Amino acid sequence: MSNSKEDSTWSLIAFRVLVNTASHPIEYAKVLIQIGHEPIPPYPTKTLFGKPALALPNVFQYVSYIKSVDGFTGCYRGLTPKLCANAVSGIVFNKVSDHLNFNEEDKPDEDDITEEERRWRYVQRLTRDIIARTAAIITSQPFTVIAVRMMAQFVGGETKYSGIFGSIRTIYQENGIGGFFSGVIPRILGDITSLAISTTLTFAINHYLVDDRDIRTYVSASMNFVASAVTYPFQLVSTCMAVTNSGLVAGKPPHMPIYSSWTDCWSHLSRTNQIKRGSSLIWRYYVGPQIVINGQKVALNKNNFIANGAM
Known part of the structure; x- marks a missing residue:
């Protein structure tokens, strides 16, 4: 039984590797948009x-731009550390979950237990x-920090973070041990x-509103989407904190303020109406200072463009 479960775990990891590799250019563009x-x-x-508006390129146009600058292989900058992060995350999550399984396999089906037992099982899970x-x-x-910093190098055309071991040495020399955990709190x-939002909503809907088992299978995915949308600012702040004060062009003025803490970053993004930046990858609109000239909106600065005024 254990061998079968272990094989299943490694199969899932292999599948995630394939998916993450295929989708990496899009994730790469998203990171650049986020910073x-x-x-x-x-x-x-x-x-x-x-209504008149100023549009920004969608994620596919952004990927095309990256390819035009760095070529096809350049679209996969930061892939190796990202795959390492996903593999480590998946293995640790499964190991800890198995250790804290609370004898889940020996428990009866939820339709055969009392309401109090259902609630207790929800709390345990x-x-x-x-x-x-x-x-x-x-x-x-x-x-994750190494991957994000490798991708952020695109802004300044740098090669400071060129490999996992070299990046580890660079981060330690410049930021110390704490540098490896930049952005971890948000x-x-x-x-x-x-997780709390999606799990709680799924539990409440499936047990109090929906009786059809077929419909229940879609509730969890829907609630995960809702929860991800609500908590997106934390993801944005985490990405920015992984780059700020990194020594990269992308992590210092004028491209990004040097944030003293993740709350400072959150406060700045909120004040400048950027707290949802990168949440939409298809329909993207410029939200920075702008004026209307001859009936058309124009981004306002000396070049009629501000680099970090995107959503």
Whole structure:
């Protein structure tokens, strides 16, 4: 039984590797958007409601731009440490979950237990998943920081972070041990909050509103989407904190302020209406200072463009 479960775990990891490799260029572009890098000027357009607006390139146009600068292989900058982070995260999560399984396999079906037992089982599962998710994030964060910084080098055309071992040495020399965990607090808070929201909503809907088993299978995915949207700012702040004060062009003015803490970063992004930056990858609109010239909106600065005014 244990061998079968272990084989299943490694099969899942292999599948995730394939998916993450295929989707990496999109994730790469998203990271650059999150840290505020907008190399392509906004252009006049209209919203779905017909209002004049300034549009920014969607994620596919952004990937095309990266390819035009660095070539096809350049679209996979930061892939290796990202795969390491995902592998470490998956293994640790499964190991901790198994250790805190609370004899889950020996328990009867939820339709055959009392309401109080259902609630207690929900609390146990949520507690187990929070502990496992926290452990997974902490152990994988150093690789995540390396991956994000490798991708952020695109802004300044740098090669400071060129390999995992070289990046480890660079981070330690410049930021110390704490550098490996840049952005870990908002990442943990966001993940735990998202998990609590999705798990609680799924439990409440499935046990109090929905009786059809077929419909229940879709509730969890829907609630995960809702929870991810609500907690997105934590993900954004975590990415920015992994880059700020890194010595990279992307992590210092004028591209990014040097934030003293993740709360400082959150406060700045909120004040500048950037707290949802990168949440939409298809329909993206410039939200920085702008003026209307001849009936059309124009981004306002000396070049009629501000690099970090995107959503």
